[in-house]
Amino acid sequence: MPHWVIVSLAATAFAVVSAWAVRLLLDVAVGWLRALLVSLVVFLVAWPVAEWSLTEADVVSDGRVVVDDGIAIAFLALTVGWIFVVVVVVMLTLEFLSPSRRMPNPLRVIRDAIRRRDRARRYAQILAIGSRHGLGFYESRRRGGEDELPRALVSAMNDAGVTFVKLGQVLSSREDVLPPRLIEAFSTLQMDSTPIPWDEARAAIQAQLHRPIEEVFERIDPVPLAAASVAQVHTARLAGGEEVVVKIQRPRARAQVTTDLDILERLAAEAERRTDWAKDYGALALASEFSRALREELDYRIEAANTDMLRAAIAASGTHLLRVPTVYGDYSTPQLLVQERVVGTPFSRLGDAALAPEDAARIADALLDAIVDQIAVRGVFHADLHPGNLILGEDGTVTLIDFGAVGVLEASMRRLLLPMLIAMANEDDVAVTDVALLMCGPPADGGDVAALQRDIGVILTRLRSARADENVFRLLLDVLRRNRMALPPSLLLVFRTLASLEGTLRKLVPGYDMVSRALEVAPRVALSLLSPRSAALTAQTWSALMLEQARRMPRRVESVTRSIEDGTFSVRLRAFEGGEERAWVDSIVGRVSSTIVGVTLVISGILLTVDDGGPRLTGDVPAFGFLGSVMGLGGLLLLLRALRGALRRR
Structure with a gap:
């Protein structure tokens, strides 16, 4: 057999065995291709050296083995072993400098490539929309800049689609963050987005119903009543005569939202990585929460369930101010919602002279009382209280709409929220700090509790002489974030809801002091929760638990004393108890x-x-x-x- 054939076969066999052995020896995810190539190259380079060393050791002479077979095999094994050591050294060096990466899943590669293409295309569309509306830096300066900016932003958001309109809706209630001119501009996004053509809307409705429209609706208005961020609404009459509104999701909303949210989350993560302010405010967590809420809005089955849940909570509270429209579940699907038609004026369209000042103040107080009852007593509340989601009727009632975001506050957190509000009203910084620690846990990285208490005390002191436009809940959130407190999602949603509600109430009463009213209501709500039945049930529960613990105590004492008497008593340390x-x-x-x-x-x-x-x-x-x-x-x-x-x- 030719010499080169023998060398080729030996090199191939060595490369395969060495690649397997290197992966086993190093116990890391070394790439197969890299291991095979390195083993093959090292063998081919080392082969002449190996032949020379065997010749110098008098094992081989003139291409023939001149010693016993056993000795020859031992020398050959030793030579192959040293070549393998060189392979391991080279692999270690390469892996340290440039670690191997797992072979990607072909389906994942294709999916990621499609997402990158969609993101790149969307980036280009957003930049083109911004440029078309004069949002370029130099162009905005030439056109007058600040006066044109709000109008240009609103126009660009309308053209950019679902996600950016919804983002504008969220920002429109943050008067604590944005200047009034931007708040006023973003408020027009609540109900006034660009509508889709009727032919497109009709086809989408019929596709969701899986039957001709005429079988369900006696009539349906082709002109939309409102064009919202994710959907548009048409008035209609069911075949049975009920007046309803039909909320149909924009056909391309889901795909566009997925791409936009991917972009927003990536930008938030990059901002946290590069800036301190984004890290302090939890930009990525905020973007993730916004993404979750918007994805839930795309499934109207969730909205229908939220509507029923909130209706039950309002009925239990006994308030006559709030109403929730009826949902017709037989005709509703994940992208189609049919519900009772609400007649009235959205808060976003209330003018300065819409109500008498005393009537506006009365409705604002009653609305705040009802929301506090939802949060602190019922634990179920509307979590998206921007002005477009509240409709004022002619009889003075307020109808809530758009239940894509409904918050749920667990009982243990509600029991702490009211004492916090009462302590804030009493300017008790020690109690507020203790409640915050119970809610959020201790500060991360061993933070200073005394510093936290000082910060809270400063807020409460400012509260007595604060301006009406200062929101104590926003200030408290800033303090908790600054002290690296782990905010529970439900608590964070409550504070955001209250901050949004404040902007909405000021549509009714300019300069409305929501904080003072909320702190005034909290003690009364807490007293209403103290009932003999509740106290009796609580006492019964804890008595049963204590009695059960007492019944088990003699057995535990006997077990301990017996082990001490027998000399088998031992103490187990939890250190190094876990598998990791x-x-x-x-x-x-x-x-x-x-x-x-x-x-x-x-x-x-x-x-x-x-x-x-x-x-x-x-x-x-x-x-x-x-x-x-x-x-x-x-x-x-x-x-x-x-x-x-x-x-x-x-």
Whole structure:
């Protein structure tokens, strides 16, 4: 057989076995392709050196083996072993400098490529829309800048689609963040988005109904009553004569929202990575919460369930101010909602002279009382109280619409929220701090509780002489974030709802002091929760728990005394009890042991190699020298294996 064929077969076999052995030895995700190529290259480079060393050791002469077969096999194995060590060293170096990456899933690669294409296309569309509406820096300066900016932003958001209109809706209630001219401009986004053509809307409605429109509706107005961010609404009459509104989702809303939210979350993550203010305000968490809420808005089954839940909560409260429209579930689908028609004026369209001042103040007070009852007593509340979602009727009632976002506050958190409001009204910074710690847990990274209390005390002191436009809930959120407090999502949603409600109430009463009213209502609401029945049930529950604990106590005492008497009493420490902790200790011990044994073998191998004693395996190689080389090889492999920890951390 030709010499080159033998070398090729040997190189292939060595590359396959070495690649498998390297992955097993290093115990990391070394790429197969890299391992095969490195093994093959090292073997081909080392082969001439191996032939020369075997010739110098008098194992091979003139291309023939001149020693016993056993000795020849031992020398060949030792040579292959040292070549393998070179492969391991090269692989360690390459992996440390540039770690291997797993072979990506082809489907995931295709999906990611499609998303990148969609993001790039959407980026280009957004930039083109902004440029068309004069949002470029130099162009806005030339056109008058600040006077044109609000109008240009609104026009651009309308053209940009669902996500940006919804973002404008959220920002329109943040009077604590944005200037009035932007708030006023964003308020026009509540109900006034660009409508889709009737032919397109009709086709979407019929596709959701799975039947001709005429079988369900006696009539339907092709002119939309309102064009909202995610959907548009048409008035209609059912075949049974009921006056309804039909809310149909924009056909391309779901795909566009998915791409836009991906862009917003990436921008928020990049902002947190590059700026301190984004990290302090939790830009990524805010973007994630906005994304979750908007995705839920795209499923009208969730909105229908939220509507029923909030209607039950309002009925239980006994208030006559708030109403919730009826949903016709037989005709509603994930992208189509049919509900009772509400007649009235949205808060976003209330003019300065829409109501007498005393009537406006009365409705604002009653509305705030009802929302506080929803949050603190019922635990179910409308979480998107921007002015477009509240309709004022001619009889003075307020109808809530758009239930895509409904908050749920658990009972344990409600029991803490009211004491916090009462303590804030009493300017008790110690109590507010204690309640905040119970709600949020201790500050991260061992924060200073005294500093937290000082910050809260400053807020409460300012509260007595604060301007009406200062929102204590926003200030409290800022303090908690600044002190690295882990805010529960339900609590964060409550504070955001109250901040949004404040902007809405000021549509009724300019300069309305919601904070003072909320703190005034809190003690009365807390007293209403104190009932003999509730106290009796609580006492019964805790009495049963304490009685059960007392019944088990004698058995536990007997068990402890018996183990002490028998000498079997022991105390178990929880340190290193978990599987991860034990695995970490095992890895440290194994790494240290491998290092010690490896160093010992290498030193012993060097000492034996320089020793010329022992019987001769060949004319020039003593047995002790051969044994030392084997021991050095084994020790070096152990040391290289111990280095895999550094490779993993890399």
